[in-house]
Amino acid sequence: MRIDEWSRAKASGFNPTQLAILDLLAGRGGGLGVREIAAHIGVSQPTATDSINALERKDCVAKQTDAADKRVVRVAVTAAGLAGLKHAHQEESFTEQAIAALGGGAREDLLLTLIKMIRHLQETGAIPVQRMCVSCRHFAPFAHADAARPHHCKFVDAAFGQRELRIDCHDHVEADPSSRAATWDAFQTG
Numbered sequence: 001m002r003i004d005e006w007s008r009a010k011a012s013g014f015n016p017t018q019l020a021i022l023d024l025l026a027g028r029g030g031g032l033g034v035r036e037i038a039a040h041i042g043v044s045q046p047t048a049t050d051s052i053n054a055l056e057r058k059d060c061v062a063k064q065t066d067a068a069d070k071r072v073v074r075v076a077v078t079a080a081g082l083a084g085l086k087h088a089h090q091e092e093s094f095t096e097q098a099i100a101a102l103g104g105g106a107r108e109d110l111l112l113t114l115i116k117m118i119r120h121l122q123e124t125g126a127i128p129v130q131r132m133c134v135s136c137r138h139f140a141p142f143a144h145a146d147a148a149r150p151h152h153c154k155f156v157d158a159a160f161g162q163r164e165l166r167i168d169c170h171d172h173v174e175a176d177p178s179s180r181a182a183t184w185d186a187f188q189t190g
């Protein structure tokens with residue numbers, strides 16, 4: 001994955017931290033604060049600030065004052081930033097090729113394992129809550145008898161299967177901690 005990051009960085013003219021910031025901001029129209037950005041990508045605030053300033057000089061992000069609190073600056077991706085991100089992701093990465101080479105069952109097992117690991121990290125406070133179905137207010141696990149599509153997304157009002165579980169959904173709305181715990185229990189017990 002690190003090799004992929006550097007290959008993409010080389011091809012796109014961004015460094016891996018800048019690419020991680022653009023990836024994070026894509027789909028977050030309201031932007032994020034510097035502290036949130038640093039926490040999500042796992043770097044210090046000064047490192048995040050340096051990369052944000054470099055992206056701003058390239059017109060790939062824009063800073064806005066938060067409407068509710070004028071002391072807070074939010075950083076949002078621009079059209080140029082999204083275009084750069086698209087360019088960086090146009091080639092299939094080595095990791096994507098390796099995942100594609102797995103059989104369908106192994107891919108599903110890998111996805112479920114990843115979801116469990118990410119959830120553990122976020123519930124212990126090691127990382128911020130990610131935009132996964134299992135932490136989303138719209139997610140109803142095992143709401144349908146159909147074994148191929150047992151889950152329900154209330155946002156799009158549609159059933160979906162285990163393989164379609166999302167780990168970074170732009171339509172995610174974070175559920176409160178008690179709802180998240182109840183949803184997880186229902187997801188685990190099936």
Ligand code: SF4
Nearest residue numbers: 133136139153155169
């Ligand atoms: S809105 Fe996205 S994250 Fe939420 S349940 Fe639907 S697909 Fe999953």
